[in-house]
Amino acid sequence: MEYVQERVATLHAFADRVPEAPTESAAVVVPLTEREHASLAAERVLTTLDRVDPARVIVALRASEERVDTVARWLDSFELGPEVLWCNAPEVRDALGEHGLNGPAGKGRDVWLALGLAAQEEYVAVHDADATTYSRAHVPRLLFPLARGYDFSKGYYARVENDRLYGRLFRLFYTPLVRALDADDDAPIVDYLASFRYALSGEFAATSDLVRRLRAQRGWGLEVGTLGDAFEIAGFSDTAQVDLGQHEHDHRAVGGPQGLGDMCREVATALFHAVEGAGLDLDYDRLRERYRRIADDLVEQYGADAAFNGFAFDAAGEREQVATYAEAIAPPDEDTRLPAWAETDLDPETVERAARQGLDRATDR
Known part of the structure; x- marks a missing residue:
């Protein structure tokens, strides 16, 4: 077991401990696709988040019109009661188009849409839904540095399976x-x-101020693009990385x-x-x-x-x-990044309403 520090503060999990962290002031964003719905990993994540009890859990959902009703009903079955943001609803695409923000879609755009709402809380954590080893310690560990004055926190783990x-x-x-x-x-x-x-991990947390200043890659470049912005905003002194143990997930x-x-x-x-x-x-x-x-x-x-x-x-x-x-x-x-929420005239509530309208229409609610 090592305890080496990097240029950014590195917090090691020497024991299987859940640290004290401001979960009650945090929103958790979980991107999810229809292929992940009802998987054992996603079920574990959503069930475990109920024990973490953050202020909000926002599922950034990417699902087809034919499948969104099934996925939404499955999400509603959890006691956690996550907020479902249907990111590729036609109504959302129309809202983005009105502000000149249409373009390639993917995980990054889905997370960006959810970050606008999540930043209404003091802190925001983001993580994927595909870890079969997901623990209730993950969100508190990501949030812990923020309560100690850091602005950005990145998760790392061993990919051994x-x-x-x-x-x-x-x-x-x-x-x-x-x-x-x-x-x-x-x-x-x-x-x-x-x-x-583990720079490509999907797990990070940040203050709402930093989140509102993030530009977002629209697809799989999200994690690296986030680090680029975190360097400009937080730098070495206000960045930490935290040990999330050993991860097992889809390959x-x-x-x-x-x-x-x-x-x-x-x-x-x-x-x-x-x-x-x-x-x-x-x-x-x-x-x-x-x-x-x-x-x-x-x-x-x-x-x-x-x-x-x-x-x-x-x-x-x-x-x-x-x-x-x-x-x-x-x-x-070409650089197709979405703008920071602090620099766009699109209102997060507009996205939320559009997603809800789409979901109500597609699910006959």
């Missing part, structure tokens, strides 16, 4: 890419991005729609917009070659770590993933 190392997108793409950036540019934002033990294939290959391109876009926005001028060809060398060294190190623990390890498969991920190292796509 069934005697294998997971967290492939983080291990094989994000980490070597940030190290490659650090080798070329001694920039504070790169140091900040390198400080997080994605590398190829195919919604696979890790697609995700890495969105992560890369978010990362490159963040560092270029901080003034870095990137040579993408040189960066790609440096990334490959660093990633190859990391595969060797992960292989040794796996062998040390008696884990299975597919070195050839990991190098194939590195080759796939390297293709994403190129000038980023």
Whole structure:
């Protein structure tokens, strides 16, 4: 067990303790898709949140018109009684269009829609609904630093399951890419991005003031984009990361729609917009070659770590993933981030009403 501090304050879970935290002043945002509904992981998350008893729980729901009634009724069955925000309701799309905010949709946009409402509370926590190891300690741990004066808190955890190392997108793409950036540019934002033990985790918490100032990537770049804004707003001194133990949740294939290959391109876009926005001028060809060398060294190190623990390890498969991920190292796509809630004329209550109207219509309530 180690107790090393990073450039950001690092809070270790040396014991299975639920710390005192301001849950009664916090809103919890849980993005959910119809494919996750009725899963054991999502059921565990929602049942456990009832024991946490935050001020609000907002489920940012993405579901088809044909399935939304089934999912909404399932959500209503929980004693917790979460607020259901149907993010892809036609009425919500119309409301966004009236403010010039239509565009690509995905997890990031769903979370952003919910953050507008969540920021009415003093603190906001966000986490996914796919962890089968979800604990009632997670939200209090995320919130604990905020009560001690930090503005932003990020969760980290070990992705070890069934005697294998997971967290492939983080291990094989994000980490070597940030190290490659650090080798070329001694920039504070790169140091900040390198400080997080699991930068791609979906778990974070922040003060409502910081939340209202976040721009949001529309899709899978949400987590990295959030770190880019947190660097500008909170910086090293007002950022903490907290230990959430060991996580077990869904795994994605590398190829195919919604696979890790697609995700890495969105992560890369978010990362490159963040560092270029901080003034870095990137040579993408040189960066790609440096990334490959660093990633190859990391595969060797992960292989040794796996062998040390008696884990299975597919070195050839990991190098194939590195080759796939390297293709994403190129000038980023157009910046389609949503604006900070503090800088838009769209009112969160307008979104809430539109989502409720859509849900009432689709569910015949």
